[in-house]
Amino acid sequence: MSELKKLIENDKVIFGSRECVKKANKISRVIIPNDARAETLKAFKEKDIEVEMIDSSKNEIMEKLELEFLCEAIGVKK
DSSP: OHHHHHHHHTTOEEESHHHHHHTGGGEEEEEEOTTOOHHHHHHHHHTTOOEEEOSSOHHHHHHHTTOSSOOSOEEEEO
8 A cells, every 4th residue: 555655646547447548558557456346357357457455445555545536446557
């Protein structure tokens, strides 16, 4: 989580699965929660995006990162 906080502070992330798929050429990998939908994972694999699943739910990520929204995917910019 501390790595994600630093990436957010440095504006090195893209939030949301749709945005990550649209901007696949601008991200190096996607971080998803352990409760991400199967369709989301499939979409990333189809675009050949590296996926890293973390051991936290969408709610836990929202709380720990102090976000005001649930997020199923966080893309890390290149």
